[in-house]
Amino acid sequence: MANIDTLAPDAEQVAENPVAGIDQTRGDFKYDVTYAFDAGIGLNEKTVDYISAVKKEASWIREFRHKALKVFESMPMPTHWATKDLDNIDFTKIRYYLSQGQKPKRTWDEVPDDIKKTFERLGIPEQERKYLAGVEAQFDSEAAYSNIKDIVAKQGVIFVNSTEGLREHPEIFRKFFGKVIPTADNKFSALNSAVFSGGSFIYVPKGVKVAQPLQAYFRINAENFGQFERTLIIADEGAEVTYMEGCTAPKFSTSTLHSAVVELVALKGAKIQYITVQNWSNNVFNLVTKRGVAHEEAEIKWIDCNIGSRLTMKYPGVVLKGRKARGEVISIALANDGQHQDTGAKMIHAADETTSNVVAKSISVGQGRSTYRGIVHIPKHLKGCKNNTECDALLINTNSRTDTYPSITVRGDRNSVQHEASVSRVNEEMIFYMQQRGLTEGQAMSLAVNGFINDLARQFPMEYSVELKRLIDLEMEGSVG
Amino acid sequence: MSSLVIKDLHVAIGEKEIVKGLSLTINSGEVHAVMGPNGTGKSTLAKAIAGHPDYTITQGDVLMGGESILEMETDERARAGLFLAFQYPSEIPGVSIANFLRAAVQARMAEGEELDATGYYKRLYSKMDLLKIDRKFTSRAVNDGFSGGEKKRCEILQMAMLEPKFALMDETDSGLDIDALRIVAEGVNTLRGANLGILLITHYQRLLDYIIPDFVHVMYDGRIVKSGDKSLALELEAKGYDWVKKEFALA
Numbered sequence: 001m002a003n004i005d006t007l008a009p010d011a012e013q014v015a016e017n018p019v020a021g022i023d024q025t026r027g028d029f030k031y032d033v034t035y036a037f038d039a040g041i042g043l044n045e046k047t048v049d050y051i052s053a054v055k056k057e058a059s060w061i062r063e064f065r066h067k068a069l070k071v072f073e074s075m076p077m078p079t080h081w082a083t084k085d086l087d088n089i090d091f092t093k094i095r096y097y098l099s100q101g102q103k104p105k106r107t108w109d110e111v112p113d114d115i116k117k118t119f120e121r122l123g124i125p126e127q128e129r130k131y132l133a134g135v136e137a138q139f140d141s142e143a144a145y146s147n148i149k150d151i152v153a154k155q156g157v158i159f160v161n162s163t164e165g166l167r168e169h170p171e172i173f174r175k176f177f178g179k180v181i182p183t184a185d186n187k188f189s190a191l192n193s194a195v196f197s198g199g200s201f202i203y204v205p206k207g208v209k210v211a212q213p214l215q216a217y218f219r220i221n222a223e224n225f226g227q228f229e230r231t232l233i234i235a236d237e238g239a240e241v242t243y244m245e246g247c248t249a250p251k252f253s254t255s256t257l258h259s260a261v262v263e264l265v266a267l268k269g270a271k272i273q274y275i276t277v278q279n280w281s282n283n284v285f286n287l288v289t290k291r292g293v294a295h296e297e298a299e300i301k302w303i304d305c306n307i308g309s310r311l312t313m314k315y316p317g318v319v320l321k322g323r324k325a326r327g328e329v330i331s332i333a334l335a336n337d338g339q340h341q342d343t344g345a346k347m348i349h350a351a352d353e354t355t356s357n358v359v360a361k362s363i364s365v366g367q368g369r370s371t372y373r374g375i376v377h378i379p380k381h382l383k384g385c386k387n388n389t390e391c392d393a394l395l396i397n398t399n400s401r402t403d404t405y406p407s408i409t410v411r412g413d414r415n416s417v418q419h420e421a422s423v424s425r426v427n428e429e430m431i432f433y434m435q436q437r438g439l440t441e442g443q444a445m446s447l448a449v450n451g452f453i454n455d456l457a458r459q460f461p462m463e464y465s466v467e468l469k470r471l472i473d474l475e476m477e478g479s480v481g
Numbered sequence: 482m483s484s485l486v487i488k489d490l491h492v493a494i495g496e497k498e499i500v501k502g503l504s505l506t507i508n509s510g511e512v513h514a515v516m517g518p519n520g521t522g523k524s525t526l527a528k529a530i531a532g533h534p535d536y537t538i539t540q541g542d543v544l545m546g547g548e549s550i551l552e553m554e555t556d557e558r559a560r561a562g563l564f565l566a567f568q569y570p571s572e573i574p575g576v577s578i579a580n581f582l583r584a585a586v587q588a589r590m591a592e593g594e595e596l597d598a599t600g601y602y603k604r605l606y607s608k609m610d611l612l613k614i615d616r617k618f619t620s621r622a623v624n625d626g627f628s629g630g631e632k633k634r635c636e637i638l639q640m641a642m643l644e645p646k647f648a649l650m651d652e653t654d655s656g657l658d659i660d661a662l663r664i665v666a667e668g669v670n671t672l673r674g675a676n677l678g679i680l681l682i683t684h685y686q687r688l689l690d691y692i693i694p695d696f697v698h699v700m701y702d703g704r705i706v707k708s709g710d711k712s713l714a715l716e717l718e719a720k721g722y723d724w725v726k727k728e729f730a731l732a
Contacts, residue, residue: 428534433571435555436531436564437585437639444556447584451575451622 042092045069048194051097055163055197058170068183068193075187083340085311089285094257096195096228152210157241158203159214162230165201172203176234180263180291180319188313189289192228192261199229199260204239204270213242213275213461229260235270235298242273244461256310257285264292264300268322271299277464279471280309282338288314291346294354296322303459305332306341307471315373317346320354320385331360332453332468335368335400336475344373344405345389349415353384360391361453364400365475372404372421380411387416393423394452396445396476446476483546484508485563485647485678491540492522492529492703498539499525501703507647507678514681514689516714517700518722523682524568526700527649531565532558545647560589562646566636566653573623578635579605581623582642589643608641612668630661637668647678654688666691686718701729 040047048069052062077086149159158169165173183193204210235241258280266272272292280286286309292300302316318327329345347356362370372391387410393402402423410417426448434444449472450457457465485507492500499522507513517523529536530543532555542549550558573581582605587596609616614634624632633653640648650669654662669692673679681694689697689711697714699707701722706729707713717725 427571430571430573432533432555433567434573434581436559436567437581437643438556438559438588439584440554440556440588443584443588447576447581448573451573454575 041095043096047096051195065194068190071184072190072194075190089257097197155208156205157210160201162199162201176265177232180293181261181289188259188287189261192259196228196230199231202233204235204241206236207238209240213244215244227258231262233272234265235272237267238269240271244275246276246278256283259287262290266294266298266300268296269298273301275303277305279307282308282310284309286312290316293319293321294325294327297324299326301328303330306343307334311340313342315344315346319348319350321350323351324353327356329358330456330459332456333362333370334475335364335370337366337368340369342371346375347387349378349382349385352382355386358389361456362402363394363449364402365396367399369401374406376408378410378415383414385415388418390420395425442477446473449476482509483646486544489541492525493537493539494535499703503704507680509678510675512679512681512694513696514694515698515700516683516717521700522703523700524651527565527651527682530649564640564643564645564648566640566650568652568655570624570632570636572625574625576623577620578623579619585643611671612638612641614638629656633665637665641672649680651682654683663691686714689714699725701725
């Protein structure tokens with residue numbers, strides 16, 4: 001896996017880094033894996049045919065993949081606005097599909113001690129630790145998943161992986177698939193469209209309110225993470241559903257490129273809440289396209305927390321298509337050394353009386369960099385539309401960096417927009433104050449950061465916000481001294 | 482019984498010497514008031530003892546229970562029993578008083594020892610009752626948007642919960658109206674006892690109408706120039722600081 005070597009942070013640089021913390025070692029986690037059946041290295045038409053054949057797909061979807069490959073090849077890297085770091089992705093060295101059930105050959109004894117310690121301190125159960133460390137390809141959560149699946153199935157809810165969704169429910173799948181995010185939306189949505197595997201397909205029938213959140217954590221663990229996940233969630237009229245993906249535990253990945261596409265469709269009066277907590281190891285390029293369409297009086301809310309990765313580019317969006325539709329993005333990003341969180345939101349108003357709300361908070365630690373990019377679009381012919389955007393950045397160290405690129409287009413005089421942005425540095429007097437009460441500098445920093453995101457963290461489900469707090473404590477440990 | 486001993490202390494900010502050889506011993510159970518005109522080094526004394534990074538101790542020593550604390554970090558000094566009630570307490574947005582104090586109490590426990598949440602809240606509420614503080618108070622973020630009086634009450638509550646051996650109270654009366662002053666003074670009087678030594682820094686005599694000190698020291702130009710009992714404070718009130726300045730200039 002030469003590509004990992006190329007992309008891992010330079011060892012010397014890490015050693016000299018004065019703010020090096022325990023996560024420095026995360027990205028160095030690598031091991032040899034033998035794949036008996038995979039699509040090989042590199043990307044061409046054969047790769048696409050291979051994936052499609054393995055999945056026994058219908059010809060329309062194979063066509064779809066081939067078209068997408070051409071689009072991907074024809075599109076340039078978006079480096080005219082995004083970071084040049086994207087040019088370091090070598091598409092010819094990536095494995096685009098691994099067959100399931102191939103277990104990495106690694107024993108628990110070979111897992112570095114500090115990583116074991118990290119798991120311990122995050123309070124991750126023994127079974128899950130082995131999975132996350134790559135010792136076990138599968139985590140035994142099959143039972144938990146099928147339990148949820150059975151409960152919701154009684155309400156007529158479909159909750160399966162995207163491959164199964166395509167095969168078993170083509171009539172619903174095909175109607176919505178690739179409609180919210182067209183293949184050519186961007187280079188990485190095209191890539192995903194060509195080689196996608198994994199991800200969820202959810203359909204919630206009319207008027208059904210799913211009481212418990214559907215957790216991809218269980219499902220994905222049960223069948224291994226995909227690099228190019230494709231998720232499609234449809235909430236029919238008046239339906240309500242909450243979906244949660246990811247977990248706060250560091251996810252050690254052998255692959256350096258993860259590029260998911262998530263499409264949400266909330267039909268009239270429906271509500272979808274999509275919660276993500278991601279903590280990739282810092283060799284990973286995490287380039288994700290997430291968008292939803294909210295029809296009349298529907299509501300889509302993205303709650304997104306990004307920690308880790310080398311570069312994350314993710315701007316969850318809502319197209320407010322029907323009258324009185326509501327869209328919301330709540331986003332937390334933490335960029336530590338060697339990490340760039342390039343995140344934000346897109347709100348496209350396309351009907352009268354639509355409202356959108358964006359609250360983004362970012363924390364830059366050490367040499368970490370966070371970027372906020374936002375688009376709010378309200379055309380002239382609409383009336384009664386409202387947008388509120390708040391983005392706050394917190395810088396921990398003097399070499400931390402943050403940038404904000406908001407783009408708000410509001411035409412006409414019958415709409416209203418509010419925008420607030422702030423950048424603050426952790427106040428030394430505040431840290432002294434906390435230390436005077438007996439907290440160490442690190443504990444004081446953690447508390448300050450947790451306070452900074454507290455109003456957003458409260459919107460996460462309880463177990464996630466508890467994990468988030470622990471994770472921030474860990475991330476902050478390396479930031480002082 | 483323990484004591485806080487300040488020995489010939491010299492403190493500088495950058496190159497500028499502010500405290501110029503100050504000695505003072507505070508025993509548990511005693512309340513010492515340090516008075517003096519503005520800019521004489523009172524607050525510098527308190528912050529330097531607490532370990533503020535902007536202040537350099539160039540000479541002298543500070544001992545708590547016979548041990549020098551100068552090599553200790555700010556938080557180590559705090560955990561050893563030193564408390565500073567700030568003149569201008571910092572705001573900590575998003576962190577409730579209850580959670581902040583919980584973290585501070587947890588920081589005083591041995592590694593691996595878990596705080597008993599029920600016991601903690603029981604103790605917190607009993608302290609709040611003692612200080613006549615409304616229960617809702619601790620769910621607010623520390624000092625965030627507080628009035629001057631609320632900030633000082635928050636300091637007193639923290640002091641009550643952390644049970645220090647020695648408390649340095651820096652201009653606890655500044656920015657308070659007379660009602661708030663009385664409330665804060667009552668709080669200090671409640672906490673006063675055989676196990677606590679207090680250094681009360683104040684500019685005005687009026688605080689000493691409510692907190693009766695055992696000793697009064699007059700600080701001028703970085704030194705203690707006069708010490709006495711509470712009658713010294715009244716004398717100061719009557720004659721004003723010019724009296725001290727004149728006398729000191731003559732000496």
